[in-house]
Amino acid sequence: MHDQGYDGYRIVISPAGPAGSYPTDYEAENAALHDVTVHSGADGVLASNGAYVGGIDNADSSVGFTVNAPSTGIYAMTVRYANGTGTAGATHTLTVNGQSQGSATYQPTGAWLGTAAQDQVEKLTTVPVTLNGGVNHVVLGKCTGYAELDFVTLWAS
Numbered sequence: 001m002h003d004q005g006y007d008g009y010r011i012v013i014s015p016a017g018p019a020g021s022y023p024t025d026y027e028a029e030n031a032a033l034h035d036v037t038v039h040s041g042a043d044g045v046l047a048s049n050g051a052y053v054g055g056i057d058n059a060d061s062s063v064g065f066t067v068n069a070p071s072t073g074i075y076a077m078t079v080r081y082a083n084g085t086g087t088a089g090a091t092h093t094l095t096v097n098g099q100s101q102g103s104a105t106y107q108p109t110g111a112w113l114g115t116a117a118q119d120q121v122e123k124l125t126t127v128p129v130t131l132n133g134g135v136n137h138v139v140l141g142k143c144t145g146y147a148e149l150d151f152v153t154l155w156a157s
C-alpha cells in the first residue's frame with residue numbers, strides 16, 4: 001500500500017485546451033490510495049499499466065484520482081473494473097472535491113482481474129461528474145459489495 005500516487009507528470013501534460021482534447025486515462029494504481037491493495041507483477045499482467053487496485057473492502061477504503069479539467073462542466077467518467085462476486089452488484093461512493101456526487105455501479109463481470117484476460121473480466125461503467133476547471137479530486141470509496149478498479153477515463157460530455 002502506498003499513500004502517494006499523484007501522477008504529477010501526467011497532470012503537467014494534461015491538455016488545457018478545448019474539451020475535445022479528452023479522453024484522458026488515470027490509472028487506479030497511481031491514484032491516492034487508502035486501505036486498499038495494489039496488484040502488480042504476475043497478478044497485474046492482464047491489467048492496464050500492469051496493475052490494478054483491489055481490496056476495496058473496508059468502510060475507509062478509497063481510491064482518489066487527481067484529474068485536470070479544461071473548464072468547469074459535466075464530464076463522463078468511465079471506470080474499468082471487475083466484480084467477480086457471482087451475481088451480486090456493487091457500488092462505490094463518488095465524491096468530487098469533498099462533495100457527494102452519487103455513486104458508481106458495478107454489475108458482475110464473472111471473475112476478478114487477476115484470474116482472466118482483461119477483456120473477459122473487465123467492464124465499463126459510466127458516471128457523470130461535475131468538475132471545476134483545473135485540478136479536481138475524484139474519490140471512489142467502498143459502499144456496497146466488491147469491485148476492483150483498473151483505470152478511469154474522463155470524456156467531455
Ligand SMILES: [Ca+2]
Pocket residue numbers: 027028029047048049050051052149150151
Ligand atoms: Ca491499471
